[in-house]
Amino acid sequence: MSPAQVVQEWVSLFNRADVDGLVALYSPGATNHQVVMEPLTGRDAIRQMFVTEFGRATMTCIVERILEDGEWAALEWSDPNGLRGCGFFHVRDGQIVFQRGYFDQLSFFRRQGLPVPQTYLER
Secondary structure, three states, X not given: OOHHHHHHHHHHHHHOXXXXXXXXXXXXXXXXXXXXXXXXXXXXXXXXXXXXXXXXXXXXXXXXXXXXXXXEEEEEEEOOOOOEEEEEEEEEOOEEEEEEEEEOHHHHXXXXXXXXXXXXXXX
């Protein structure tokens, strides 16, 4: 799969809250760095992040656009609550080796009606 196809599949799995499917898109040593927290490395850490996030909120990613350049794809997204963000995915051999995401953490919690935790992955 091309980087854009991997990101499109990532969005589909994300919108179904399919943790196993999402984790399978990452290489074993992949890094996921959502700028609201420290980078996570490895499938186990990435899995735990998704378990935590899907456990506290219903999330939907609406694709605004996906751009591809070589091994990279950029995703600009919104959600039904008006939150917007973007993500950058480095893809090799059909697997994500690096991901970085940008969004407003405070707006996420407020729009989801959630209390703001001391650390992002705290429930």
